[in-house]
Amino acid sequence: MKLKVLVVDDDKNSREIIKMGLQKDYDVKVAYDGIHAYDILKKEKFDVIICDFVMNELDGLELLRRIKSEGNDAIFILITAFGTSELTIKSIQEGAYEYLSKPFKIKDLKRIIENYEKRQEAAISVENNNNTETENKDEIIANSPSFVQILKELAKIAKSDMPVLILGESGTGKEVIANLIHKYSNRKNNEFFAVNCNAIPASLLESELFGYEKGSFTGADKDKKGYFELANNGTLFLDEIGDLELDIQVKLLRVLQENTIRRVGGKKEIKLNVRYVFATNVNLENKVKDGKFRKDLYFRLKVAEIKLPPLRERKSDILPLANYFLKKYAEGGEILKLSKEAEKCLLKYDFPGNIRELENVIRNAIVKAKDSGVILKTDLNLCPIDKAENVLVDKNALIKALDDYNGNKVKVAEALGISRSTLYRMLDRHGIK
Ligand SMILES: Nc1ncnc2c1ncn2[C@@H]1O[C@H](COP(=O)(O)OP(=O)(O)OP(=O)(O)O)[C@@H](O)[C@H]1O
Ligand SMILES: [Mg+2]
Known part of the structure; x- marks a missing residue:
């Protein structure tokens, strides 16, 4: 019909x-x-x-x-x-x-x-395959209302071919989101390429993106496709675009406007059909004001924008994520649990490094707590007081402190920033009377 x-x-x-x-x-x-x-x-x-x-x-x-x-x-x-x-x-x-x-x-x-x-046809087949497809792959954890809302928007945006700009502090999941956009688009069976623009020296970035033709510069001993061409018919994720140099910005703008490229040293116009996803953790608006980012490019990029909130603004994601990482890094072994105190400590913490930091915290905690079945607050190494307790595990340090304060336990505890009961536990553990 x-x-x-x-x-x-x-x-x-x-x-x-x-x-x-x-x-x-x-x-x-x-x-x-x-x-x-x-x-x-x-x-x-x-x-x-x-x-x-x-x-x-x-x-x-x-x-x-x-x-x-x-x-x-x-x-x-x-x-x-x-x-x-x-x-x-x-x-x-x-x-x-x-x-x-x-x-x-x-x-x-x-x-x-x-x-x-x-896409309508594809949507039906995605629905039918979904369960088997996501089972072994990395899961996306979404519990907080704000993040669930983002996923809903993402599902809509993914279906169109328009460029998407993902903003968020480092570790908030920008790359994860870029992947999802591709996965939910009708390009999902084609290539997804992620390019970290900051990781490529400025002098090489152009030839990496645009490719080059044999003989166009010293060392160009054969033709090479760049990322724009490699991602043709698929999705190109340009990560960390906030620090692009102005001359590359001009070139990128032209690609977005014309959907064609020319390789470095090449004459032929190559037609592109690429879906773009961009990400940055810098404030582009400020960059525009400072004249470091082209305004026209900025407007091209921000047609569809996804802002990822920092983890501290969606605390209800913390424990589900922590439990997910506990499962992920158990590697077939026992899955450790978080003690109530450890949970409290995670919820109190600010996570300047966001989800990536939480992931590292859990990974390290698993190593520390191995075979004990449970992750204690001290295994997380997050609250200052826990750091003091860890120092105290060293018996010599404890003896020295006792010496310094003539055995006055109140003073020792105070000086070390721990409670008296913790001090007594420590003394006990080390067999000090
Ligand atoms: N919703 C989520 N569910 C599960 N894991 C997640 C989620 N979001 C992010 N992660 C994990 O957190 C880590 C950081 O995510 P990602 O690399 O996408 O962040 P980023 O914003 O690109 O960070 P950076 O700015 O440091 O590049 C990754 O290991 C990713 O797998
Ligand atoms: Mg990233």
């Missing part, structure tokens, strides 16, 4: 052109403005709505808002005049599926609709 498409545009010419371009493959109707469209949509169900942004009375954004709030699940493709990135962002936040800048080709519009159809 043909998909039903509604074309909304107050410009007669452009709505007729779109209609003519699509009517061979789809069942197309037109509306001459927002209000007309709204009336039609009340009576009839459509799969796809293609809508101009600027219209008198009821503009594209307002129409989108209205029908989405009424639960209309048609995909909404917005057509915007060039240079309205703020509005574009808003529309995507309101639930637009894709946007196209004028002028566009009917071919591009068709591709969006075709991708949507393919």
Whole structure:
């Protein structure tokens, strides 16, 4: 059955052109403005709505808002005049599926609709395979409402081909999210490439990304594909893009605008079909203000934005993550449990290094607590007082402190920053009277 498409545009010419371009493959109707469209949509169900942004009375954004709030699940493709990135962002936040800048080709519009159809088919098969597929792989832990909400948004964003910018402090899971976007996209069976832009020296970055042709510089003894080409038809994750040098920023912007590249030393234009995901832990807005990051590039990147909150702002993820890591690093052996005190300590801690830090804390704790069945607060090495206890495990240090204070236990405990009862336990452990 043909998909039903509604074309909304107050410009007669452009709505007729779109209609003519699509009517061979789809069942197309037109509306001459927002209000007309709204009336039609009340009576009839459509799969796809293609809508101009600027219209008198009821503009594209307002129409989108209205029908989405009424639960209309048609995909909404917005057509915007060039240079309205703020509005574009808003529309995507309101639930637009894709946007196209004028002028566009009917071919591009068709591709969006075709991708949507393919995705519908793929979604069904993903649902059927999901359980077996995720079982052995790394799990995604999501318990806090804020993170669950992010995953919901991600699922929506992943389905479109638009670029995504992931922001978050280091260790918050940016790479994990980038992977998920690919996995939930219709490109999931194609390549996913992750490039850490900071890890590649600036002088090499261009040839790594764009590839090069034999003889283009000393050492270029054969043609080489760059990451843009390698990721063709798939997803390219450009990580740590906040510190890109300005000349590379210009080149990246051009790729995003034109979807073509030329290898270093090459003449041929190579057509690209790549989905981009970007990430950074720096504040790009500040960089733009300081003139270190191009504003036009910034707007290209931030069309769809995912902000990962730090772990300390989603504390209800801490224990589920800790337990997940306990399982993950048990490596077939016994899975250790957290003592109540250890749990409390984890919940109190700030985790400047976020999930990555939690992961390391648990991994180290497993080594310390091995064979004891349970992870104690002291195994976590997080609270200052625990550090003092660890120092005290050293018998000599304890004897020295007792000496310094003439055996006055209150003073010794105070000086070492531990409670008296802990001190007594320590003395006991070392057999000191
Ligand atoms: N929701 C999650 N569930 C399970 N593990 C997670 C989750 N998020 C992140 N991790 C784990 O935490 C670690 C850090 O994640 P990731 O590398 O994606 O963070 P990042 O933001 O890219 O960090 P950096 O800025 O240091 O590169 C990884 O080992 C990852 O597997
Ligand atoms: Mg990372």
